[in-house]
Amino acid sequence: MTAITYDGTFEGWLTVVFEVYEYKFGDVEICKKDRFQANVFNKHHESYFDQQKTTRVWKGLTQKISAPALSGLYQAFLSEEKGIENVLLRYVQHVFGSKQSIERDYSNAAVLTVVQTAKKVYREKHRMEAFVRFQLTADNLYYAICQPDFNVLPLIQKHFKDRYADQRWLIYDSSRNYGIYYNLSVVENVIVSFNEQTSKGKNIEVITDEKEELYQRLWQQYFSSVNIAARRNTKLHIQHMPKRYWKFLPEKQSF
Amino acid sequence: MSERLTEKLSILADAAKYDVSCSSSGSSRRNEDKGLGNAKGEGICHAYTEDGRCVSLLKILLTNHCIFDCAYCVSRKSNDIQRAAFTVQEVVDLTINFYRRNYIEGLFLSSGIFKNADYTMERLVRIAKKLRQEHNFNGYIHLKAIPGASEELLKEAGLYADRLSVNVEMPTEQSLKLLAPDKNRKDMIAPMKYLKGAIEENREEKKLFKKAPLFAPAGQSTQMVIGATPESDLQILWMANQFYEKMKLKRVYYSGYVPISNDNRLPAIGTPVPMIRENRLYQADWLLRFYGFKVEEIVNLENPLLDTDIDPKLSWALRNLHLFPLDINKADLSLIMRIPGIGVNSAKKIVAARKFNKLSWDNLKKFGIAVNRARNFVTCQSDHFSFKDWMPSQIKERILQSGASKYKPNFSPQLKLF
Numbered sequence: 001m002t003a004i005t006y007d008g009t010f011e012g013w014l015t016v017v018f019e020v021y022e023y024k025f026g027d028v029e030i031c032k033k034d035r036f037q038a039n040v041f042n043k044h045h046e047s048y049f050d051q052q053k054t055t056r057v058w059k060g061l062t063q064k065i066s067a068p069a070l071s072g073l074y075q076a077f078l079s080e081e082k083g084i085e086n087v088l089l090r091y092v093q094h095v096f097g098s099k100q101s102i103e104r105d106y107s108n109a110a111v112l113t114v115v116q117t118a119k120k121v122y123r124e125k126h127r128m129e130a131f132v133r134f135q136l137t138a139d140n141l142y143y144a145i146c147q148p149d150f151n152v153l154p155l156i157q158k159h160f161k162d163r164y165a166d167q168r169w170l171i172y173d174s175s176r177n178y179g180i181y182y183n184l185s186v187v188e189n190v191i192v193s194f195n196e197q198t199s200k201g202k203n204i205e206v207i208t209d210e211k212e213e214l215y216q217r218l219w220q221q222y223f224s225s226v227n228i229a230a231r232r233n234t235k236l237h238i239q240h241m242p243k244r245y246w247k248f249l250p251e252k253q254s255f
Numbered sequence: 256m257s258e259r260l261t262e263k264l265s266i267l268a269d270a271a272k273y274d275v276s277c278s279s280s281g282s283s284r285r286n287e288d289k290g291l292g293n294a295k296g297e298g299i300c301h302a303y304t305e306d307g308r309c310v311s312l313l314k315i316l317l318t319n320h321c322i323f324d325c326a327y328c329v330s331r332k333s334n335d336i337q338r339a340a341f342t343v344q345e346v347v348d349l350t351i352n353f354y355r356r357n358y359i360e361g362l363f364l365s366s367g368i369f370k371n372a373d374y375t376m377e378r379l380v381r382i383a384k385k386l387r388q389e390h391n392f393n394g395y396i397h398l399k400a401i402p403g404a405s406e407e408l409l410k411e412a413g414l415y416a417d418r419l420s421v422n423v424e425m426p427t428e429q430s431l432k433l434l435a436p437d438k439n440r441k442d443m444i445a446p447m448k449y450l451k452g453a454i455e456e457n458r459e460e461k462k463l464f465k466k467a468p469l470f471a472p473a474g475q476s477t478q479m480v481i482g483a484t485p486e487s488d489l490q491i492l493w494m495a496n497q498f499y500e501k502m503k504l505k506r507v508y509y510s511g512y513v514p515i516s517n518d519n520r521l522p523a524i525g526t527p528v529p530m531i532r533e534n535r536l537y538q539a540d541w542l543l544r545f546y547g548f549k550v551e552e553i554v555n556l557e558n559p560l561l562d563t564d565i566d567p568k569l570s571w572a573l574r575n576l577h578l579f580p581l582d583i584n585k586a587d588l589s590l591i592m593r594i595p596g597i598g599v600n601s602a603k604k605i606v607a608a609r610k611f612n613k614l615s616w617d618n619l620k621k622f623g624i625a626v627n628r629a630r631n632f633v634t635c636q637s638d639h640f641s642f643k644d645w646m647p648s649q650i651k652e653r654i655l656q657s658g659a660s661k662y663k664p665n666f667s668p669q670l671k672l673f
Contacts, residue, residue: 106608107618130299134356142355165289166391167355214257215352221261222353225268226314227304230513230528235661236307240300251302 001027003042008032010077011054013085017092018053019045030085057092064095069103072118075125078151079117087113124148125155131245132160132171135216136209142169146248153180157187216250223251264349266339270319270330271365274422274478275508279311279360279395281473282417290391292354292361294417294473298395299360312363312397313353317341317378321367325424325435326518327483330367334516346382347390354394361395361417362386372403372442380408383415395473402442406449413453418473418505421447423498426491430484434520450475451502474505481536482529483512483521489559492539496550499543509536531662535561542568545599546592564662565651569595572632573647583619583635584609596628627657 002025006012016030090110094102105111134142153173157180172179181190246252280298300309318340319330350362368375379398386392398416421443425431428440457470495507511533514524542548553567562570572595581590591602601624613636620626631650
């Protein structure tokens, strides 16, 4: 068994895939560098990102599987689930080991796991497109804080860029500590340092636009007015809007 | 001022909530020239009310003043309630500001009838026009087509709206006469027919000229109130089927009647909302639209009512046991979709995966199909699986015993004391 460590990026992982073939490693265990714990029984190989190797693997894959299947690989990677790198490697080995595309070989364990994991991540992406709530600051920035289950900011930026093309916005993932910021022309990754006053979404009136509170109140009013009490169905409500998202939703705050 | 606005919003959202459509899918409107918003294919539910329904659009009435006196409607003329009306600017501001904060996909604007149909329709159209032209707003707009409105106004509405809908309200003409004496069925069917023609014409035009303007890209829909009048599921689903086939509607919505009146023509206040029936109708509707079922396979003269304790696909399968078991490794996709417990996506997965390997029971479980139901209707590549010759009633019993249907408490023979 060889333990391979890498930088934790998708590109870095593609380099690892190349090196598994290059060095003819048999059994491997791929692990992010910062999560690695040495084990005396394993050999250790440290992989460094290499553009050429990465490109070759990616190109090879594009010739074997469809574009949706390729994005599925990336989405599954963004799940950050423990051991997903190894499952993805087995998937890729299955791809290169067969003549036809195996992307629908759902009775293969690696294929099914990748497809199902990608689906989970996609659902979270969709939830973020639904549950992100912008607040308008006094300097005309629409900002939102979120804590998605998976690392989905890279997947949602196109949606928000296409939709809110005429407003500056920032979506911050406070559990992964980075955000995406749109400056009216491009979206870039940013790291923000919050000061104590505003870090937990409290005291927002200090920095928000004067109309912000009004619209939050109107939205709360709307949310409670469209409810039909005679049809109450709390189970369904929570199933669709799990509690962990509530703290970022103005309609779920009492007013 | 903001207090008055909040009050209006509460009145006019409350009055609009019985219109169940909240769909924001099926459009193709893109964000042009760095404007605001788009309406892409999938649709997004931004929130869910405590009754579990999706909130996708800002769904409001322009006003709840109404000259009609329809018994089933909260806004009926004779009802003693608070009345309010938005100004055009208020609706525009609410829509834009909610949209910019990612609360909504767009606007669903309806209205009580004030003065007459055209006068009302003209105001709805004016708001949509303002959003599109002055604010470069490309989010989703659903406008109610007011029965009796002129074709010119409907045509203009179609240019700004993504979806238009005319509610038929009642499944049959007799019920409509009884409960809404001011309305007549013809006034509802006429705009529907006109829109069908205009939409088809526009789709043809689009094929020839890409730049042709959009006309109601998300099509039209309608709604029927269920359980206020004595129609059978047979009547309701045949009517829905007509709308899908003849009028090319995108959706028919079924709205379980929420008792709001002491009128003796209607179920009394406190009568439970027929939610299970409504759910079964939607399941049947899905079978019509996505599973290739014909309406007469689901309800017919021998079976005019949907079963409430089991879903309509299972009911159909139990009536047609001679078609089963199906071999999961051989049967056509169209047949696999008909197996209880297997949905469209699982069926496609099965058909794709069996090209690589014969599928076993284990595989099916991992695909996420409802094993509990499907096992009574299929054979596959497994030793520990055997299909038994059960009677329909035995199968039903077995499924109800082992399943965890959300409706189980409603049908449990066990007495519930508390």
